[in-house]
Amino acid sequence: MKNAIGREIPDELLVNAEPYKGNYALDGVEYTKPGPTVRASIKPQESKIAGSLRDAIVQCGLKDGMTVSFHHHLRDGDYVINLVMKEIEALGIRDLTIAASSVGTAHDPVAKMIEDGVVTGLQTSGIRGRMGEAVSNGKLRTTAILRSHGGRVRAIEQGEVHIDIAFIGAPTSDEYGNARGTGGKSDCGVLSYAMVDAKYADKVVIVTDTLMDFPNFPPSIEAVDVDYVVVVDSIGEPKKIASQAARMSQDPRDLMMAENCVRVMAATPYFKDGYSFQAGAGGPSLAVYRFLEPLMIERKIKMRWAIGGITQPTVDLLNKGLIQCVVDAQDFDIGAVRSVHENPNHYEISTSQYANPMNKGAFVNKLDFVILAALEIDTDFNVNVVTGSDGILRGAPGGHPDASAGAKCTIIVTPLVRGRIPTVCERVVTVTTPGDSVDVLVTDYGIAVNPARQDLIEALSAHKIPLSTIDALKDKAYSMVGRPDDLEFFDRIVAIVEARDGTILDIVRQIKPYEL
């Protein structure tokens, strides 16, 4: 059947799942949270340090068919997934499901384990590199599930994903498992994704390269949830964990789009003292800060809170007092990591607090503005951030669908075309954020407002912001680069894109090899 955004969802997938019905359709649903099965430690033990990663895996009782989880705060510098999976493979354990907050090129070695049947299930937000290719080419024996950051927490907190063992790479830990995102030699700032895993996994293993005196406080992960601590030489490559701050884009096109985003923001009733804000880490999104700063000073208004993946431009405004506090679920650069240490108004939050749609109210529910990028956006305002123009998985829903659904004003900023590929199109390859969560599209060729938001159309018009329609923008894109050929897929479904509420938003089929 077709779901609420017109995507055909095969019946066999709807046995245990519902089709997407709209962004707030499940509001108010009641459910009972699951709990982990744990082992009581009544008798005092001085330390939980295991002799090796292998010892910890064995002592946790890992068996064929189980689910292991990982986080991606160490980003492209992560060593933990490969270290753990190598030990698991060496132990001869197979048929595992990886439930990760994201996987990428750092985990290319795991692609082979997918082909070999060591890994037969994959649940993740991001998927890139050889793992993306392996899944797109049908190598994974089950259907992968792609979720937003909030959707991942939801699935855990609703019991759809049961984590047998969470392996949590932590920059610092004490011998009892109080672990922190800050400090050490592989500093990633926060451990927001892992905070959830630690509370719901049966077994929790901290993997660290820097052991601290007990108690290592305040902890991101509490020792009361930790079974074993493993000390390794290194959990990651610092240079790739937190990059130098991306230099603010000087591209005139990016700057023009960023300036237009701020014009849109300023035309809404939400742009007032105490507003809240999230921006993605893309060039035009980041450049928005450059135009926000003088306008906030001119209007004498401050941002009450900024959220999201945090970057240097956010931290700069925090330090200047233009942002009152930062709530942080992930750090993208050195400036953000450093700010977690240094600024008392920079707070770590769990991804449940950030974006779980099924708790009693996540931070995204209180967002005024979010500014995000897109690989594609179609004339129904549906956004794709996961499949490339070749149909291969190489992206991440991340917090995109969560912030979009929560914010009062969701702005997608993207150039109309990239190379020979139209960004604005008739039909995105894969929908990752549904159009009913998207309010405004800012491109280098014009601005379009979702017709569902007549209030915004009126507000922007009142501020003399010239508006286009998204169909006109699509036509413009097609006139520039032509209508792209449809991609060709096999029937086999390789991945499900879950909406953040657990319904099925879209599916990804196995790509047919490109033939000249």
Added chain:
Amino acid sequence: MKNAIGREIPDELLVNAEPYKGNYALDGVEYTKPGPTVRASIKPQESKIAGSLRDAIVQCGLKDGMTVSFHHHLRDGDYVINLVMKEIEALGIRDLTIAASSVGTAHDPVAKMIEDGVVTGLQTSGIRGRMGEAVSNGKLRTTAILRSHGGRVRAIEQGEVHIDIAFIGAPTSDEYGNARGTGGKSDCGVLSYAMVDAKYADKVVIVTDTLMDFPNFPPSIEAVDVDYVVVVDSIGEPKKIASQAARMSQDPRDLMMAENCVRVMAATPYFKDGYSFQAGAGGPSLAVYRFLEPLMIERKIKMRWAIGGITQPTVDLLNKGLIQCVVDAQDFDIGAVRSVHENPNHYEISTSQYANPMNKGAFVNKLDFVILAALEIDTDFNVNVVTGSDGILRGAPGGHPDASAGAKCTIIVTPLVRGRIPTVCERVVTVTTPGDSVDVLVTDYGIAVNPARQDLIEALSAHKIPLSTIDALKDKAYSMVGRPDDLEFFDRIVAIVEARDGTILDIVRQIKPYEL
């Protein structure tokens, strides 16, 4: 049958429970934690503020027979239990169980609700005042359950107590329910007991008298767990919430006992740089700090962490750098409350982190020393801190059994007699901390070491600390004030004293009125 400490536990109580089998008997037990039944808030809502306490109670769906929970961080100054129970009574709802971390004289009005059947179940650590009298006199229609602080968390985290609605008095909250123990006009420092309730209760209502801007961070209680916020005029009487620091005892007897406690500590192998420590809030326990300070300076050692109910003397040593950090589950005076705000090395922890015996390792498991008081201690080292010499409930197991079971060296400090009542006796009226958790008794007439701790007997002897036996101390007490008459009880069991692991440690029977 008789349990491991020789207390006769009637068979009818052993249908759903086990008798106490020793302090680490259940080590390693596996169980599945329960989860609350919650309502998803996907659609953004600006505020969770309810019009009134009554509105919140009604909207939460409170019904006859349900369980409501409260914490006692506001101590003798608490208004919240009475405010909530008055509204519940006015709504005509009956047959409720109160699951509180403690109740006391502040809640005398609830005693009448026990008699009237509004409250028919009571689970608490402390019980004093008219509620204690009501239960002791058989007015409660079911058997009350008394638990330690760690035992209370255990019961919640093992699903034995299911909280339908948690009413959490909070010094500050924002409109979304991010609540803190600090700030406002009814400052209690931390919300450690309530942190657990918020995670396991189906519905959570924050009751505050000070509304803060969103986000009120960092929160003790996270908005993601909160259904409603109710703003009232006052949640407590500040003077009674945090008392002025108790003046350090000048009583020569207290000082002599305190000095002996420190001599005992210094004679053990645990008294070295980096040691950990907890002391109760009684006069001799507090006076221990006075003797610890010069000795630590002389020996050039520091305390790594202090824990527990926190008091001014703890904070003084923290500020002097002799304690490196304080982990705090309750504040007993203004100095402790202020320190939570001011000292970055003073950390709030949940009572699960503090003392739950069934998680993967609580703080008490890593304790070197704990120094605690007793109403009575018998020749098997069993301690009573809950029933008075008249057999009436007027005390609290609190963290006593938890810290005693966890610490490497548990010292009970108490005068040999109080008035005409022997403290050291043949058989305590009620066992609240089992003797297998107690290592040393320090009195004003001598020191006795539990024979199970030959290592400590040798260590103390090597340091030429004169030792008595606990039988000799009991004989001395009886020679001074005579052997007390046995109290007389009816058959009816009015309260069960649970060991921290959930087994039955002892029972309390209905007291017979005293006849001249």
